Amino acid sequence: MHTIVCIKQVPDPEIPPAKFKIDPVAKKVIPPPGVPPVISVYDERAVEAACRLKDKHKGKITVLSLGSEKATDVVRHAISMGADEGYVLQDEAFENLDSFGTAYVLGKAIQKIGGYDLILCGRQAADWGAGQVGSILAEILGLPIITLACDIQVEDKKLKIKRILKDGFEIVEAPTPAVATVSSEIGLPRLPAGVALMLARRKQIPIWKAKDIGADLSELDPSKVHTEITEIFIPTRERKCEMIPGATPAEVATNLVSKLVKLI
Amino acid sequence: MSEYKGVMVLGEITEGKLAPITIELLGIGRRLANDLGEELSLLLMGGKAGVLAREAIAYGANKVYVAEDSLFDEYNSDTYTQWISNFCQKTMPSILLIGHTDIGCDLAPRLNGRLRGGLAMDAVNLSIDPSTKLLVSTRPIFGGNAYAKVVSRFARPQMATVRTKIFPPAERDDSRQGEIVSVAEKVDPSIIKAKVIDRIKEEFEGVKLEDAEVIVSGGHGIGSAKNFELLWELARLLGGTVGATRRACDEGWVPVTRQIGQSGKVVSPKLYIAVALSGAMSHIVGCLGSKCIVAINKDPEANIFNVAHFGIVADYKEVLPVLIEKFKEQRSP
Numbered sequence A: 001m002h003t004i005v006c007i008k009q010v011p012d013p014e015i016p017p018a019k020f021k022i023d024p025v026a027k028k029v030i031p032p033p034g035v036p037p038v039i040s041v042y043d044e045r046a047v048e049a050a051c052r053l054k055d056k057h058k059g060k061i062t063v064l065s066l067g068s069e070k071a072t073d074v075v076r077h078a079i080s081m082g083a084d085e086g087y088v089l090q091d092e093a094f095e096n097l098d099s100f101g102t103a104y105v106l107g108k109a110i111q112k113i114g115g116y117d118l119i120l121c122g123r124q125a126a127d128w129g130a131g132q133v134g135s136i137l138a139e140i141l142g143l144p145i146i147t148l149a150c151d152i153q154v155e156d157k158k159l160k161i162k163r164i165l166k167d168g169f170e171i172v173e174a175p176t177p178a179v180a181t182v183s184s185e186i187g188l189p190r191l192p193a194g195v196a197l198m199l200a201r202r203k204q205i206p207i208w209k210a211k212d213i214g215a216d217l218s219e220l221d222p223s224k225v226h227t228e229i230t231e232i233f234i235p236t237r238e239r240k241c242e243m244i245p246g247a248t249p250a251e252v253a254t255n256l257v258s259k260l261v262k263l264i
Numbered sequence B: 001m002s003e004y005k006g007v008m009v010l011g012e013i014t015e016g017k018l019a020p021i022t023i024e025l026l027g028i029g030r031r032l033a034n035d036l037g038e039e040l041s042l043l044l045m046g047g048k049a050g051v052l053a054r055e056a057i058a059y060g061a062n063k064v065y066v067a068e069d070s071l072f073d074e075y076n077s078d079t080y081t082q083w084i085s086n087f088c089q090k091t092m093p094s095i096l097l098i099g100h101t102d103i104g105c106d107l108a109p110r111l112n113g114r115l116r117g118g119l120a121m122d123a124v125n126l127s128i129d130p131s132t133k134l135l136v137s138t139r140p141i142f143g144g145n146a147y148a149k150v151v152s153r154f155a156r157p158q159m160a161t162v163r164t165k166i167f168p169p170a171e172r173d174d175s176r177q178g179e180i181v182s183v184a185e186k187v188d189p190s191i192i193k194a195k196v197i198d199r200i201k202e203e204f205e206g207v208k209l210e211d212a213e214v215i216v217s218g219g220h221g222i223g224s225a226k227n228f229e230l231l232w233e234l235a236r237l238l239g240g241t242v243g244a245t246r247r248a249c250d251e252g253w254v255p256v257t258r259q260i261g262q263s264g265k266v267v268s269p270k271l272y273i274a275v276a277l278s279g280a281m282s283h284i285v286g287c288l289g290s291k292c293i294v295a296i297n298k299d300p301e302a303n304i305f306n307v308a309h310f311g312i313v314a315d316y317k318e319v320l321p322v323l324i325e326k327f328k329e330q331r332s333p
């Protein structure tokens, strides 16, 4: 069983909303100073899903991260969780790609690695969150795609994937190889042990450039983008919270109930 | 690119009726088509899709394409992608609108990959740029902390999945005239690789979250599954139900189907009582439509107080039990 997991490094999405700042002219988010970037939440759970499969079936996990050289940090994080190999895809030509460009580059690297049974991505990135890379990647590779997975089982080269619906779940059966996108409902990711962290720190993380994966630069030409962002903004909201007075919890509760009686 | 024309809505049928999102899409689709001076069409798929075509015209469609094949009664990613992409290559809509539903979330990105179009997921606003005539989709980024406007200059169709209950439903006018086109192409079942073998509907205690008038929602500060009982007690008393943040669901205190927020359910009750949750934007976007939000949090700096109508800074364990008592007193005078 060989699983390839695509992971992204993102600015920490859990900073308080008040600390979240944008540069509307550059159409960029200003990373909060002093808060290190992290592995995107859903991608971390995709690594967890791969680790659970490895716990059960042995085999191998390869992680891929398209980003800056700093993305070696998230690759190392995945390795400390249980991944075996990892690569960072970094090239000037890989900057500011849309979902199609990202899927194209990941697809090229995956073809170079080869010999896989399952490709996992997070359901969407915690930053721009376009939510399309996994599906476009599956189309590029001509593979079945199962989105929003919350449990993945493999038996006799067949996948049995539980996926989340608004009102419950469904079970999908698909042949391998296939692509699946993982949702947070799969459960919390494991905490790496100290030894694993140390070994991951020593691991060589190769950086692949466009030429290493045979990427055709004309595919990544900015004139070919499918979607462009023309504006970003933070909606302004007026604070209108009325604090309920009261010296004791009972007084506060009485005051709140009297405010709400009209409503319900 | 000018060979791509018109606005097309991908219809959904639930329990033999046009799904509410489809009627919402016909409303906004009509507006976009008017702004472009082009046609609004609807694609309806399913064994009994034909009977709904007239009604769709009353809701504003100029043309309804009907693909009557019972193989479409159950959504399958492989058949839908294949069939709809072939259909779009023939009909060449300039804009394709899809609901941000179970089907839309799965189908749209894959269909986009096949058609090589330009897609914005989870759009909360749509308009036509008056000078370029391009579709402008507004969608949340960074977990709802900000929004981005997205356009597709070169790729067609311009696609969007549209969040439910954002746009008002189209107004029905039975005097409207339109064309019904039945599409004969059948789907080839042999292309199916991924098969749905089982569907499990989660049984809800009491009212469904989306229908509830009162929701008592708990966050990580609740501390345990057992402590959630207190929230249940208040919810039952008020005829409502319980929701939760992702962190509370992650801990397994609450079933994952009760998660509210960007990646969970979007609710709009009369009363939303947010207990021991910090108010991350990705959670808030799921309940901003509530008429009244009450926040109970021990941290006065918590972001939830920026969106709440009424706030209580306190340990919820001290407030909730008396609040339950007071509501009981008020209910049985």
Ligand SMILES: Cc1cc2nc3c(=O)[nH]c(=O)nc-3n(C[C@H](O)[C@H](O)[C@H](O)COP(=O)(O)OP(=O)(O)OC[C@H]3O[C@@H](n4cnc5c(N)ncnc54)[C@H](O)[C@@H]3O)c2cc1C
Pocket (backbone or CB within 6 Å): A013, A014, A041, A125, A126, A127, A129, B142, B143, B218, B219, B220, B221, B222, B244, B245, B246, B247, B248, B259, B260, B261, B262, B263, B264, B265, B275, B276, B277, B278, B279, B280, B281, B282, B283, B286, B296, B297, B298, B299, B302, B314, B315, B316, B317
């Ligand atoms: C892409 C993306 C999508 C996401 N989608 C969702 C989503 O759909 N839904 C969602 O909920 N989250 C979502 N999240 C996660 C979200 O960012 C937050 O992590 C999460 O909502 C925080 O949950 P919380 O408020 O329960 O926990 P915390 O942020 O830890 O807040 C706990 C709060 O409890 C308070 N508290 C603790 N003890 C007490 C007490 N005894 N009495 C009173 N108050 C107390 C604390 O003051 C604190 O404010 C998403 C994140 C990302 C990046």
